[in-house]
Amino acid sequence: MSTPDIRVEKGHAEPEEVAAITAILLARAAAAPSSSTPAHRARPKAGWRRLEREGGFRAPHSWH
Template identity: 75%
Template sequence: MSTDTMLRVEKGHAEPEELAAITAILLARAAATPSAVPAPRRSTAGWRRLERTPGFRAPHSWQG
C-alpha cells in the first residue's frame, strides 16, 4: 500500500513524525481488546423532572 493513500491531511502540513504518532495511536486503538475499552457512561438521567415537562398532556396519553 502506498504511504500517500493511508492518511490524508485535510488542512495544513503534517510532518512525518506527526503522521507516525497518529498512525501509532490508531493502530493501538484498533488492536485494543473490547474488555480494555470502558463502557460509555450516561451523561443524562434516565428520568425526567416534572417541572421540565410541558404543561398539557393529551387525555389518551400513557404518561398520565
C-alpha cells in the first residue's frame, strides 16, 4: 500500500471527508491562474530611448 498524499494531523477524518477536501483543493488548484501569464498587461518596452532621460556623459569610444 502506498503512503497517502494527504494526512490528518489532529483528530480523525473519515475517508469521505478526506475525499471532499481533496476535491476542493484540486478544484482550487485548477481555477488558479498559471504563473506563466503576467499578472498585469503592461505595454512592451520601447526599443528607443528618450534623449532627455539619458545621462549627460557618454564615453568617447561608445557608439549610439
